[in-house]
Amino acid sequence: MSKDKLVKDITSREVDFAQWYTDVVKEAKLCDYTSVKGCLIYQPNGYAIWENIQRDLDNRFKETGVENVSFPLLIPESLLQKEKDHVEGFAPEVAWVTKGGSEILEEKLCIRPTSETLFCDQWAKEVKSYRDLPKLYNQWNSVLRWEKTTRPFLRSREFLWQEGHTIHASAKEAEERTLMMLKVYYDFVTEDLAIPLIQGRKTDSERFAGAKDTYTIEAMMHDGKALQSGTSHFFGDGFAKAFDIKFLNKNNEYEVVNQTSWGLSTRIIGAIIMVHGDDSGLVLPPRIAPTQVMVIPIAAHKEGVTEKAMEVYENLKKLGVRTKIDLSDKTPGWKFSNQEILGIPARVEIGPKDIENNKLVLVRRDNREKIEVSLDELSRIPEILEEIQRDMYNKAKVFLDSHIYEATEMEDMINIFKDKKGFVKAMWCGEENCEDEIKYATGGASSRCIPFNEEKLSDKCIFCGKEAKHMVYWGKSY
Amino acid sequence: MSKDKLVKDITSREVDFAQWYTDVVKEAKLCDYTSVKGCLIYQPNGYAIWENIQRDLDNRFKETGVENVSFPLLIPESLLQKEKDHVEGFAPEVAWVTKGGSEILEEKLCIRPTSETLFCDQWAKEVKSYRDLPKLYNQWNSVLRWEKTTRPFLRSREFLWQEGHTIHASAKEAEERTLMMLKVYYDFVTEDLAIPLIQGRKTDSERFAGAKDTYTIEAMMHDGKALQSGTSHFFGDGFAKAFDIKFLNKNNEYEVVNQTSWGLSTRIIGAIIMVHGDDSGLVLPPRIAPTQVMVIPIAAHKEGVTEKAMEVYENLKKLGVRTKIDLSDKTPGWKFSNQEILGIPARVEIGPKDIENNKLVLVRRDNREKIEVSLDELSRIPEILEEIQRDMYNKAKVFLDSHIYEATEMEDMINIFKDKKGFVKAMWCGEENCEDEIKYATGGASSRCIPFNEEKLSDKCIFCGKEAKHMVYWGKSY
Numbered sequence: 001m002s003k004d005k006l007v008k009d010i011t012s013r014e015v016d017f018a019q020w021y022t023d024v025v026k027e028a029k030l031c032d033y034t035s036v037k038g039c040l041i042y043q044p045n046g047y048a049i050w051e052n053i054q055r056d057l058d059n060r061f062k063e064t065g066v067e068n069v070s071f072p073l074l075i076p077e078s079l080l081q082k083e084k085d086h087v088e089g090f091a092p093e094v095a096w097v098t099k100g101g102s103e104i105l106e107e108k109l110c111i112r113p114t115s116e117t118l119f120c121d122q123w124a125k126e127v128k129s130y131r132d133l134p135k136l137y138n139q140w141n142s143v144l145r146w147e148k149t150t151r152p153f154l155r156s157r158e159f160l161w162q163e164g165h166t167i168h169a170s171a172k173e174a175e176e177r178t179l180m181m182l183k184v185y186y187d188f189v190t191e192d193l194a195i196p197l198i199q200g201r202k203t204d205s206e207r208f209a210g211a212k213d214t215y216t217i218e219a220m221m222h223d224g225k226a227l228q229s230g231t232s233h234f235f236g237d238g239f240a241k242a243f244d245i246k247f248l249n250k251n252n253e254y255e256v257v258n259q260t261s262w263g264l265s266t267r268i269i270g271a272i273i274m275v276h277g278d279d280s281g282l283v284l285p286p287r288i289a290p291t292q293v294m295v296i297p298i299a300a301h302k303e304g305v306t307e308k309a310m311e312v313y314e315n316l317k318k319l320g321v322r323t324k325i326d327l328s329d330k331t332p333g334w335k336f337s338n339q340e341i342l343g344i345p346a347r348v349e350i351g352p353k354d355i356e357n358n359k360l361v362l363v364r365r366d367n368r369e370k371i372e373v374s375l376d377e378l379s380r381i382p383e384i385l386e387e388i389q390r391d392m393y394n395k396a397k398v399f400l401d402s403h404i405y406e407a408t409e410m411e412d413m414i415n416i417f418k419d420k421k422g423f424v425k426a427m428w429c430g431e432e433n434c435e436d437e438i439k440y441a442t443g444g445a446s447s448r449c450i451p452f453n454e455e456k457l458s459d460k461c462i463f464c465g466k467e468a469k470h471m472v473y474w475g476k477s478y
Numbered sequence: 479m480s481k482d483k484l485v486k487d488i489t490s491r492e493v494d495f496a497q498w499y500t501d502v503v504k505e506a507k508l509c510d511y512t513s514v515k516g517c518l519i520y521q522p523n524g525y526a527i528w529e530n531i532q533r534d535l536d537n538r539f540k541e542t543g544v545e546n547v548s549f550p551l552l553i554p555e556s557l558l559q560k561e562k563d564h565v566e567g568f569a570p571e572v573a574w575v576t577k578g579g580s581e582i583l584e585e586k587l588c589i590r591p592t593s594e595t596l597f598c599d600q601w602a603k604e605v606k607s608y609r610d611l612p613k614l615y616n617q618w619n620s621v622l623r624w625e626k627t628t629r630p631f632l633r634s635r636e637f638l639w640q641e642g643h644t645i646h647a648s649a650k651e652a653e654e655r656t657l658m659m660l661k662v663y664y665d666f667v668t669e670d671l672a673i674p675l676i677q678g679r680k681t682d683s684e685r686f687a688g689a690k691d692t693y694t695i696e697a698m699m700h701d702g703k704a705l706q707s708g709t710s711h712f713f714g715d716g717f718a719k720a721f722d723i724k725f726l727n728k729n730n731e732y733e734v735v736n737q738t739s740w741g742l743s744t745r746i747i748g749a750i751i752m753v754h755g756d757d758s759g760l761v762l763p764p765r766i767a768p769t770q771v772m773v774i775p776i777a778a779h780k781e782g783v784t785e786k787a788m789e790v791y792e793n794l795k796k797l798g799v800r801t802k803i804d805l806s807d808k809t810p811g812w813k814f815s816n817q818e819i820l821g822i823p824a825r826v827e828i829g830p831k832d833i834e835n836n837k838l839v840l841v842r843r844d845n846r847e848k849i850e851v852s853l854d855e856l857s858r859i860p861e862i863l864e865e866i867q868r869d870m871y872n873k874a875k876v877f878l879d880s881h882i883y884e885a886t887e888m889e890d891m892i893n894i895f896k897d898k899k900g901f902v903k904a905m906w907c908g909e910e911n912c913e914d915e916i917k918y919a920t921g922g923a924s925s926r927c928i929p930f931n932e933e934k935l936s937d938k939c940i941f942c943g944k945e946a947k948h949m950v951y952w953g954k955s956y
Binding site: 067102 | 550554571620
């Protein structure tokens with residue numbers, strides 16, 4: 001039967017998670033490799049998810065006063081080098097333009113790996129008085145980092161993202177903005193993507209190059225690994241001093257600005273796949289799904305079936321539901337499988353018997369529950385979609401909570417990472433050396449974040465036994 | 479007075495059109511130069527216009543079945559070289575990446591000047607059967623061409639655009655798509671941007687590199703020059719043969735596909751400025767204006783004025799009008815000038831006397847007409863905005879029509895281009911040499927297009943006197 005034919009192309013999650021991921025990306029036609037090493041094509045199905053992410057997140061940014069801009073793709077070498085920590089972090093992984101037309105360039109230009117330096121250069125020219133502050137800018141673009149390995153959405157040389165950059169008259173205001181944008185990410189990912197998160201501050205070794213503090217949201221994939229899903233950085237005045245971004249305050253004295261940046265990328269699509277997907281393919285949360293309902297007529301050759309299905313399709317669109325109808329000559333079994341692979345949150349089956357009984361059958365993608373809906377009560381369908389959204393979040397939340405362990409002894413921590421999947425909460429002294437040793441001992445678990453509400457599991461660092469400064473979430477990561 | 483202060487920064491259009499343009503871009507804060515030679519920053523005011531263009535045009539694309547994608551930024555040299563005419567057209571003006579991280583690349587990569595080659599490379603892999611056709615793809619991105627000179631929006635090394643790429647089972651279907659997308663551009667520019675157009679086919683010498691036919695929409699700026707505002711290309715099977723994009727047709731025989739591409743860029747913002755702007759600044763058509771109405775309270779310190787102005791502001795937003803309110807401590811005169819420079823289509827003035835009379839005064843930006851609107855009839859304001867949109871188009875249409883001249887003798891044509899501003903209609907033999915000679919004789923007028931409905935002005939080519947093949951619109955251009 002064609003249904004089996006379609007699904008057998010997807011490896012089971014439990015057999016080989018990495019292969020399952022690759023299969024889902026391929027079968028759902030989200031993204032493809034190209035002749036350009038390390039660079040990917042976002043196909044229509046994948047890009048449509050990104051467009052919905054852009055729309056929802058962009059609205060949330062604008063509600064906080066952020067304005068969109070577009071800054072250049074290229075950064076002169078001298079500009080990239082202005083902030084010492086930043087250039088050390090990024091110079092080894094940028095691509096260099098050395099020739100334009102037939103001309104060899106006097107100064108080479110890098111393709112932006114991120115754009116702090118460009119924004120600072122502009123602000124140094126533009127900002128004169130406290131009246132010019134704050135500047136709250138964002139851009140949707142692609143950046144390039146010369147990675148060795150490539151995995152769809154998770155790691156590629158070029159990737160799509162948004163980068164927000166703001167400057168403020170005081171450190172306090174900049175710190176508030178840093179946390180405000182982390183909250184925007186947290187709310188967006190939990191509410192619209194139905195992905196539960198842990199959040200907190202990165203340790204010094206995991207901070208962004210040039211930042212004073214980096215805050216992060218971290219999600220747990222179905223294999224128990226962490227995916228850093230969005231970061232928000234407080235820079236203090238480091239860049240501002242390097243670039244001389246100063247302003248006259250209300251007392252007519254010069255001060256330097258304080259700065260933030262924050263970014264979320266197409267990696268988050270990897271998180272959607274690995275949190276919600278199953279052995280039949282993608283499972284998309286309704287709020288972000290390009291198509292929310294697929295209408296599939298059953299025995300479509302019978303009189304009146306296609307007409308009734310079309311009527312349902314049109315009425316669902318009128319209700320604001322993103323709906324498609326599959327009128328192809330494929331079998332219903334093939335159509336069901338296809339809708340499941342694509343992760344469309346619900347399908348509507350409607351055949352002669354349903355029409356006789358003035359109803360349709362809605363099948364939920366997340367749990368395959370069949371729900372009979374009267375044709376006079378189609379307005380229940382948007383409600384069901386919201387239920388799916390909630391249930392998907394709750395299911396993932398149960399998974400996250402039940403895969404977070406505590407350890408106070410190193411042996412326990414090692415065993416947990418050997419035998420189980422998930423995160424471990426453990427105390428830490430604050431030394432980078434202990435982070436390195438823990439990573440080595442556990443076969444790769446790194447500090448994910450120091451949560452805002454730290455518990456006190458013991459007095460001692462789990463590795464060195466010295467006084468503990470923080471509770472840290474540890475996990476292997478993508 | 480502050481009003482004068484603001485406006486004196488803008489040179490008069492009639493005194494120096496080029497300087498006027500530069501002043502408007504600067505004073506309205508649309509776009510700025512950067513430390514990166516030839517590359518521009520699109521500031522919030524400029525980028526917000528582009529976002530509205532994207533939204534409206536993207537909807538029109540999707541209504542015709544187009545899907546958005548994202549293809550890589552970089553093109554390997556060997557891929558760029560596959561189609562002979564294409565590489566000849568673009569190779570001299572691309573930027574080359576020769577180094578990635580610390581590694582010198584074996585094959586250099588160019589930053590895309592346009593992406594035909596990448597799409598073809600992907601389709602050669604992806605397309606197998608007639609069932610896979612058509613592919614109707616579009617992407618919003620930036621491209622880079624190593625230009626010598628830079629003018630905001632009109633010419634820069636990096637610019638923002640959309641590039642649509644489609645492949646089809648037959649030449650006929652591809653040609654229909656080429657014209658369909660030209661019509662999408664035509665409708666969008668005339669309806670949403672209120673810019674009247676001429677349209678038609680480019681002569682061979684003005685065709686896109688690798689195209690069999692290039693169609694264009696051309697607008698007339700206030701100085702009488704032409705701005706090519708959007709192009710749609712029919713490629714036939716040239717690229718398809720070079721890249722071996724073949725499919726099995728219904729008879730199980732191999733055929734090569736036929737292809738189109740079409741693009742519209744941020745140049746169009748230059749057209750909006752130069753068609754509608756005046757000596758007080760920008761004038762934006764309401765449908766594309768980021769802010770449609772600016773509410774300005776008069777004598778705001780008097781009791782109840784700010785509250786009433788806020789009420790009007792909120793009610794206009796509820797009516798779907800993109801509204802802002804200026805509650806700053808600047809003078810009303812400054813606020814009026816600022817709203818005019820920014821090109822906001824209408825301002826609402828409301829003071830104590832207006833409130834007494836239960837009305838407000840709306841001042842149209844395009845013609846400065848003052849209209850009294852009862853506070854009980856705010857729903858008139860969206861109607862007035864539509865009137866402004868219509869009137870702006872009609873005014874520009876009168877300008878266009880009254881600046882198109884006919885010539886059948888070369889001397890007349892030369893005199894028209896010397897004494898007047900605008901386009902000239904004249905007959906042409908079809909030889910590239912005559913185009914060159916006409917350009918030289920007129921001090922730079924090039925063939926803009928061969929319109930779909932050609933008139934027969936005479937039997938002879940205006941330059942060589944041989945038999946005329948086509949009527950051509952000629953004009954100096956940006």
